[in-house]
Amino acid sequence: MTSAELPEFPVPGDVGEILITSEQIQARVAELGHQIASDLAGEVPLLVGILKGSALFTADLMRAVTGPVEIDFMAVSSYGDATKSSGIVRIVKDLDAPVAGRHVILVEDIVDTGLTLRYLLEHLSAQGPASLRTCALLIREERTSREVEVDYVGFAVPDAFVIGYGLDVAQRYRNLPYIATYTGPT
Numbered sequence: 001m002t003s004a005e006l007p008e009f010p011v012p013g014d015v016g017e018i019l020i021t022s023e024q025i026q027a028r029v030a031e032l033g034h035q036i037a038s039d040l041a042g043e044v045p046l047l048v049g050i051l052k053g054s055a056l057f058t059a060d061l062m063r064a065v066t067g068p069v070e071i072d073f074m075a076v077s078s079y080g081d082a083t084k085s086s087g088i089v090r091i092v093k094d095l096d097a098p099v100a101g102r103h104v105i106l107v108e109d110i111v112d113t114g115l116t117l118r119y120l121l122e123h124l125s126a127q128g129p130a131s132l133r134t135c136a137l138l139i140r141e142e143r144t145s146r147e148v149e150v151d152y153v154g155f156a157v158p159d160a161f162v163i164g165y166g167l168d169v170a171q172r173y174r175n176l177p178y179i180a181t182y183t184g185p186t
């Protein structure tokens with residue numbers, strides 16, 4: 001199949017404004033990686049990515065940590081209304097190895113209310129990690145009160161549904177290299 005036969009991607013009308021370019025993401029991820037390596041110098045941080053949204057971010061962040069680092073992943077599903085966070089989370093995939101004594105950094109794609117992250121923090125802190133930090137590629141700038149403290153923040157985004165770089169709408173558009181507003185059908 002030649003490129004002329006490929007359907008247009010992204011679908012026309014789906015992508016609104018590009019809020020954060022691929023270059024901006026990579027530059028910020030590099031800074032966060034250096035920051036984590038320096039904050040945990042002499043330790044081996046364990047990055048815990050929350051699937052699936054933070055898969056791309058976690059992989060790039062790991063490459064940006066200029067020192068020894070490990071990754072693991074958890075998958076969660078929220079109960080109830082998919083568009084509104086309930087804070088009641090079911091763990092679909094737990095960690096492969098115990099985190100007792102480890103320096104853990106929970107890595108999220110976007111923190112909105114923070115309810116998802118708070119649940120995971122409580123779940124992991126019960127296992128006795130040496131330290132437990134949080135990292136989010138995105139937070140919502142309008143939200144002044146969040147359920148959790150985010151230690152490492154990539155960018156603040158406006159109160160619009162965003163896609164790209166791991167973030168999806170109905171599982172699509174995670175592969176866009178930038179963060180953009182979604183303006184397609186809902």
Ligand code: IMP
Nearest residue numbers: 085110111112113114115116161162167
């Ligand atoms: P919270 O529990 O309210 O902090 O919701 C965070 C979760 O909601 C994230 O892990 C995302 O999966 C999802 N989410 C929130 N806003 C967006 C968005 O604009 N695009 C894609 N996913 C989002």
Ligand code: MG
Nearest residue numbers: 051052053109
């Ligand atoms: Mg998520």
